[in-house]
Amino acid sequence: MFYIYIVPISGQGLGCIEELQRCVEHAFGVKTKCRAFNVNLPDTFDPHRKQYNSSLILRQLIAAPPADAYKILGITGMDLFIPILTYVFGEAQLDGIGAVVSLHRLNNQFYGLPENPGLMHDRLLKEAVHELGHTFGLLHCFHPGCVLNASTYVEDIDQKSRELCFTCRETIRLK
């Protein structure tokens, strides 16, 4: 049997890990496991940008996958970037095994707003399903409510649901 591995990276208490597992299992119909992996975060840190390179984190995450790993999803509290962009909420391998999501910019406190753990967890669930969707080969979806709809601002995440639309579900089933 194969599993989607959910890997807390930063050591930050997630507080919603069980809900995240349920959400992922519901979206993709694959059982999940929560495990800690050996990821060396300082190696991915860019001192000029004071951010963590998500591509380097991803590389470490998938370096030695467990034999029963179908997909691996890393969750971190660090601020992530890819070289050309100022930030990313997460990164995934298209039709691959690994994905990573950051909580950093999902937290209202980052925008100078009062903390709202419920909203942050909701955003995390959506971004987790979104990035994992890419590992299943899904591209950004133009259906407004679909979780695979592209989000460049945090407000965009709040506009969409946690669910894959019918077309995206059909696409995965066909593969």
Place this chain on the structure above:
Amino acid sequence: MKPADIGILIVDDEASVRDALYKWFKFDGYRVDTAEEATSALKKLQEDSWEIVLLDIKMPGMDGLELQRQIKKIDKDIITIIITAFASVDTSIQALKEGAFDYIVKPIDPDDMSHLIRNAVEQRRLLTENMQLRQQIEEISYPEEIVGESPALKKVMDKVATVAQTDSTVMIRGESGTGKELIARAIHSNSNRRYFPIITINCGSYAEGLLESELFGHEKGAFTGALYRRRGKLEMADKGTIFLDEIGNIGEKMQMDLLRVIETRQFTRLGGDKLISVDFRIISATNKDLEKAVREGSFREDLYYRLNVFSITLPQLRERKSDIALIARFFVNKYSQSMNKTVTDLSPETLDMLMRYHWPGNIRELRNVIERAMVGARGPRIEVSDLAFPFHPSSKLSSEETLEAVEKNHIKDILDRTGGNVAQAAGILKISRLTLYNKIGKYRLKK
């Protein structure tokens, strides 16, 4: 345009930038490829079609600026976006001057990147649409209603093809209904001004003051009823063609104003003082004897010479009788579609009758005759009986025929139409029965 229809090529010597951009665009569904330097980028550009190229300004070997120049040589419509670090913004501005769509300063906000690509895709879509529309215009460059194969028409079309390539002022002469406006449109459609409008103004249908306002436009309050500023037809024809129909009908003041505009290409709106410069070609048309008007002093000689740089005289329909069948069939086909009729042709008798008529109203009259016949036609062909009453074939009228021959043929036609009824024929001819009997005897006609 769907994302999959858009090809994006990323040219950057940094693998991390290439990979990040590749993934970013791939997730949005675009067709993406990468190149790490200019030579391989140019090879990919030759091998496949790319709509958007993102290129780093600083690369080993050929830099981004030079690469952009090479790309524009391959396809000037490819949209180029420059990737730069803050330090080389000056170079990016140079790239913009040389045709780049925009530039990205690394690192870029994800939302700005999305907007930039959306705008670039929209620009590309508009370019494609523009090219398609131009192509459609090219395809209709000769108005389809110019029908005929007669030497007289071929001569006219040769002249159209010759003058269309120049910017010369053209005067089209011809009787009413010979298709002067169609020829003006054919000249415009085949000229370099074809992507700009051809504006027609019928000089004969306006009173002097109104024509002035139509041509030059007016400012708000220029005269009673001028409630707002209005652009004139000359302004609307900027970069295109102005077609002045019935030019022989304009008054003395208008002739003077028009001459000034032709000489300076500048004018002011009525009630305005701002000089407006315009760039247009003039095609004029008339069915009048302008030379006579010049001799009589009712048309300015200087304006006549300005307008009559290149002259095209359209043949009368009776001078191109071999085209009558083609034109008639063209109108049958046209009206059978628009009237949803199953009429597809004309009977040989009808064609014979059309050929014998002298068509004083030229093609316009022929069109009206066919249109009227189509309304009443019931069979698959237009029969002689479908032709409406006011139209009747004249005798074989030609300039060489004697008065007696004309009279004989006319009486014969009327007798044919009345089935030999002398009383009815005399009534139509407005002569007495006795006179008609005398003429039947004289010309040895059958009753």
